[in-house]
Amino acid sequence: MAVRDYIRDRFFPHMWCPGCGHGIVLNNMLRAIETLELSKNDIVMVSGIGCSSRISGYVDFHTLHTIHGRALAFATGVKMSRPELTLIVPMGDGDALAIGGNHFIHAARRNIDMTAIIMNNRIYGMTGGQYSPLSGYGARASTAPYMNIDQDFDVVQLSKAAGATFVARSTTYHVQQMTDIIRQAISHKGFSVVEILSQCPTYFGRQNKLGTAVDMMTRYKDTTTPIGSKAKKQNPDLIERGIFVQKEMPEYCTEYEKVIERAGGGA
Amino acid sequence: MAKPKLKEHRIERDWCKGCGVCVHFCPKKVLEMDESEKAVAVRPEDCIACKLCEYRCPDLAIEVITES
Ligand SMILES: Cc1ncc(C[n+]2csc(CCOP(=O)(O)OP(=O)(O)O)c2C)c(N)n1
Ligand code: SF4
Ligand code: SF4
Ligand code: SF4
Numbered sequence: 243m244a245v246r247d248y249i250r251d252r253f254f255p256h257m258w259c260p261g262c263g264h265g266i267v268l269n270n271m272l273r274a275i276e277t278l279e280l281s282k283n284d285i286v287m288v289s290g291i292g293c294s295s296r297i298s299g300y301v302d303f304h305t306l307h308t309i310h311g312r313a314l315a316f317a318t319g320v321k322m323s324r325p326e327l328t329l330i331v332p333m334g335d336g337d338a339l340a341i342g343g344n345h346f347i348h349a350a351r352r353n354i355d356m357t358a359i360i361m362n363n364r365i366y367g368m369t370g371g372q373y374s375p376l377s378g379y380g381a382r383a384s385t386a387p388y389m390n391i392d393q394d395f396d397v398v399q400l401s402k403a404a405g406a407t408f409v410a411r412s413t414t415y416h417v418q419q420m421t422d423i424i425r426q427a428i429s430h431k432g433f434s435v436v437e438i439l440s441q442c443p444t445y446f447g448r449q450n451k452l453g454t455a456v457d458m459m460t461r462y463k464d465t466t467t468p469i470g471s472k473a474k475k476q477n478p479d480l481i482e483r484g485i486f487v488q489k490e491m492p493e494y495c496t497e498y499e500k501v502i503e504r505a506g507g508g509a
Numbered sequence: 510m511a512k513p514k515l516k517e518h519r520i521e522r523d524w525c526k527g528c529g530v531c532v533h534f535c536p537k538k539v540l541e542m543d544e545s546e547k548a549v550a551v552r553p554e555d556c557i558a559c560k561l562c563e564y565r566c567p568d569l570a571i572e573v574i575t576e577s
Contacts, residue, residue: 249569260527265569269565270564273564417565418564455528455529459530
């Protein structure tokens with residue numbers, strides 16, 4: 243299979259738990275890359291720390307496994323020095339929006355050309371199920387055994403407000419949509435955010451009595467709907483899926499080229 | 510365009526972790542878990558080669574090979 247050509251199969255079977263959604267994100271991200279016919283040598287994947295961030299170890303691209311929350315800062319450095327490369331930055335919800343929240347909003351504001359994939363399992367998987375900024379009010383976590391009283395972020399609204407020029411959401415159940423969205427996000431010139439709802443049956447699932455991976459994926463099917471659907475009007479609690487923002491704005495590296503020119507550099 | 514026809518399901522048994530995702534979501538009930546909790550194609554004749562099992566496998570353990 244072509245997808246097999248993009249992985250380091252010596253590291254398989256991978257370290258994720260049975261049914262972990264992060265493997266489905268890996269699977270369909272590779273399909274998106276396959277349809278774009280990108281050369282492995284032109285892709286750089288940068289990740290931080292977390293179960294989700296382990297994804298960079300499994301792909302046969304240029305990969306950097308860096309520091310918790312700082313993947314976008316490292317990716318910015320790579321992109322500024324080699325703007326011709328395609329940057330993909332997969333992150334956990336904790337990685338991206340707790341410790342890495344500031345890097346996230348500023349990368350979005352600058353509109354630097356890279357694709358941030360937020361693998362949102364609403365929990366800190368790697369460290370044992372502590373609540374994250376995406377757990378949401380009423381959720382249980384190892385650090386919120388009675389209930390979490392923190393409100394969650396809406397990743398789409400946050401990304402929009404911060405200035406991302408491509409913003410989309412899908413789930414591990416909706417694999418064809420996920421592949422299509424990631425393909426468009428990578429092709430987009432500017433800062434792209436793709437939120438994928440991804441099940442952690444081991445911690446979030448168990449702590450919130452959500453059943454198996456199959457049950458959690460079925461819930462994604464039942465609780466989400468395409469943007470602007472009739473169902474959404476009837477049931478406002480449904481979570482919308484699809485592309486929310488797709489617009490052209492000046493891109494950071496292109497603008498920086500202009501500064502170099504003005505300064506008389508490059509001669 | 511002619512519909513793709515199934516040749517075989519290639520299941521990497523060492524990679525399959527028995528999560529049951531492929532079995533549950535197959536629209537034609539082609540797959541089952543065997544006694545060692547690994548996915549197997551028990552009714553390949555019913556397979557419509559939609560590849561949803563391949564796309565949804567968290568372990569990249571199943572591949573649907575079609576006749577080209
Ligand atoms: C600077 C720093 N602080 C804290 C940690 C501990 N730590 C490792 S992974 C992680 C959170 C993982 O959650 P998330 O990013 O949501 O990814 P998941 O494991 O759920 O995929 C934390 C707090 C660390 N490695 N480095
Ligand atoms: S702890 Fe959760 S996020 Fe981490 S590998 Fe297991 S299921 Fe996946
Ligand atoms: S989805 Fe993959 S890992 Fe899960 S049972 Fe099927 S083949 Fe095995
Ligand atoms: S290709 Fe489709 S019909 Fe065939 S086994 Fe997989 S999910 Fe079932």
